[in-house]
Amino acid sequence: MDAIFKALNDPTRRALLDSLRQKDGQSLQELEETAEMTRFGVMKHLKLLEEAGLVVSVKKGRFKYHYLNAVPLQEVIDRxxxxxxxxxxxxxxxxxxxxxxxxxxxxxxxxxxxxxxxxxxxxxxxxxxxxxxxxxxxxxxxxxxxxxxxxxxxxxxxxxxxxxxxxxxxxxxxxxxxxxxxxxxxxxxxxxxxxxxxxxxxxxxxxxxxxxxxxxxxxxxxxxxxxxxxxxxxxxxxxxxxxxxxxxxxxxxxxxx
The missing domain is CATH 3.30.530.20 (START domain)
Known part of the structure; x- marks a missing residue:
């Protein structure tokens, strides 16, 4: 669970999760438009969120979409x-x-x-x-x-x-x-x-x-x-x-x- 708490210990990453909670299945471009940072910066934060299991990405055609994965958070709540x-x-x-x-x-x-x-x-x-x-x-x-x-x-x-x-x-x-x-x-x-x-x-x-x-x-x-x-x-x-x-x-x- 260390990776989950590390991922949540950053306001930008929490903002990305909030954005996905409001609208799930966003592309990198959509998240970049709301994050007020460079494309590379968003990719770096998304990588940490994916490693923690808090975000799951799915590639469909030419696009990659990102989804909030509630299961790790639910496990923290359950525990x-x-x-x-x-x-x-x-x-x-x-x-x-x-x-x-x-x-x-x-x-x-x-x-x-x-x-x-x-x-x-x-x-x-x-x-x-x-x-x-x-x-x-x-x-x-x-x-x-x-x-x-x-x-x-x-x-x-x-x-x-x-x-x-x-x-x-x-x-x-x-x-x-x-x-x-x-x-x-x-x-x-x-x-x-x-x-x-x-x-x-x-x-x-x-x-x-x-x-x-x-x-x-x-x-x-x-x-x-x-x-x-x-x-x-x-x-x-x-x-x-x-x-x-x-x-x-x-x-x-x-x-x-």
Whole structure:
């Protein structure tokens, strides 16, 4: 965590994070225009933020976009702040949408995600893949979904995440899948009512020896659903804890059960 505190111990870097919080997925040129410093200076600060895991960059076509990664900050909160506020409880967020009427087009290679999150988990690729695709594991780590049913093994498969049995929170359907490496799925939320607009997300799994890298990309987030970013951070924290320790911890907001 030393790299996180070092990265935050500079007003310019904190300003860059604030800028990404207000508008995620900015290019270097966009960040340079708001930073009042040279391009080289912005690149230097971004490098430190990326090394600390606070910023994730994604290259699409000729452009490189930068995203605020909330997972490391959430881990700091989980370790030192949340224990003084409330015990972790069930809270939830997202997953994905049904078929968008007919055959939904896959995300194009140059499409820019609205949100990107990345975390490293000390586990095998098989264990991470099973946790993402098997419904019976979801209740062990998801911050809101107590139960789930269905699976995400092949194209056309779907899963329903439930806040409690019979109360759906998110429905998903697999659009494309590369076993143990990539899942692209629809994201149909319903926690605030049946008329919430759908979007789609991608899980990317990379085996890096003693641990795995999980990258989550979310595309087409509708206006009014920006809070999804916070939910992904809690999702990733619970998943990491479950896979590394076998402990069920749901990182919910205080007062949510």
């Amino acid at each position: 030192w702040i949340d224990p003084f506020l409330a015990k972790p409880a069930a809270r939830g967020v997202l997953n994905l949408k049904a078929q968008l009427e007919g055959t939904a087009p896959m995300t194009t290679p140059d499409a820019k995600p609205d949100f990107v999150s990345q975390t490293f988990i000390r586990c095998t690729r098989d264990a991470l893949w099973s946790a993402l695709t098997e419904a019976d594991q979801v209740g062990q780590y998801h911050f809101l979904a107590e139960t789930a049913h269905g699976d995400m093994i092949a194209k056309g498969d779907g899963m329903v995440f439930e806040m409690q049995p019979g109360v759906p929170m998110v429905r998903t359907e697999v659009i494309a899948i590369d076993p143990k490496s990539r899942i692209e799925a629809t994201f149909e939320p319903s926690w605030a009512g049946p008329d919430m607009a759908p979007s789609r997300c991608i899980y990317l799994v990379d085996d890096e020896g003693a641990f795995c890298k999980l990258t989550i990309e979310h595309y087409g987030i509708p206006e009014g659903q920006e809070g999804i970013a916070d939910g992904w951070a809690r999702f990733a924290s619970g998943l990491k804890t479950w896979l590394e320790s076998g402990e069920t911890v749901r990182f919910a907001h205080a007062g949510e059960n």
